[in-house]
Every structure is written in structure tokens, then in C-alpha cells.
Amino acid sequence: MNGKILGIVILVSGLIAGAALYYLQIYGFYRELPAAEVGQIELVSLSSGDPETILSGDIRAIDADSSPIRFRACFTTTASLPMLTETYAMVDGAEPRNAPDWFDCFDAPALAAEIKAGTALTFLGAKNIHYGVDRIVAITEDGRGYVWHDLNACGEKAYDGTVVGEECPPRPEAN
Secondary structure (H helix, E strand, O other), X not given: OHHHHHHHHHHHHHHHHHHHHHHHHHHHOOEEEOHHHHOOOEEEEOOOOOEEEOOOEEEEEEEOOOOOOOOEEEXXXXXXXXXXXXXXXXXXXXXXXXXXXXXXXXXXXXXXXXXXXOOEEEXXXXXXXXXXXXXXXXXXXXXXXXXXXXXXXXXXXXXXXXXXXXXXXXXXXXX
């Protein structure tokens, strides 16, 4: 009899822990950001190397304090891809990170297919928005835009434990 009770307690504990983990990963840490908190959409200029604001509207975004790469945003723009490619720094090989299913404007697999097909292009939105993390902006031919954060070379080295090296800026001190 004690074995059955112990087995049931272990099973129920596992189910509760699994449900809590699922909730925290999908809903718990994320929060929707008002457009005013997101600010303007920016791309890094080829000529100055500084971020410049582009025309954007209908901005929706989510973020979480638990990780610098949880930021996702969707927006619309009237800027044309030919103008953007001549003016702003592009990023090769960027792949969008998945967003929670409830954030329905950001469909990472569909966006990845558009990037692969060439109907969406990826640009650098900001370098080192957090240490080792860049902001990536993808814009489609029809003016839909997507933003996410991704590890850069320094971030990948810093977070996997390899020696960062002199080419990376010094890591900020923890508070």
C-alpha cells in the first residue's frame, strides 16, 4: 500500500512540475510591450554605422526579463526593400527564433521560409543591444517586419564557456 501512495505522489509531483515548467516557458516570463515602450524600429546605416529610425507602424512586441534573446516584435513599413538594401547593413544567415504560439503575428517557420526564398531580407537593427546580443530585423516584400534578438559571435563564445578573446568588448560587471 505504501508503494502505491509513494508512486502516486511521485507521479502527481511530476505532472505539477511539468505543467509549471510549460507555463513558465510559454507564458510566465513574457509580457506584451506597449508600442511606446518598444520605441521606433531602427536599422544600422551603412554610411554612419549608427542605428537610424525607419518608417514603421502597427508595432506589437513581447519581451521577458529572464533572457536577452526573448524579445520579438512585428510591425509594418512602407520602406521598399531596394532602398533598404542600399542604405542599411544586412545580416547573412539570420534565422528567426520561435515565439510563443499566443504571439500570433510572429511565425518563425513561415518567416524562415520567406528569408530562404528571398522574399524577406534581414538587417542589423542594433549591435550589442545586450552584451553579445544583436537585434535582427527582417522585412518582407509586402512591408511586414519582424524583430528578434540573436547571439553574435562574442555572445556565443561568452555563453558556451570558450575564451572570448581580444576581438570582443569586455564583459560588463554584474551588479
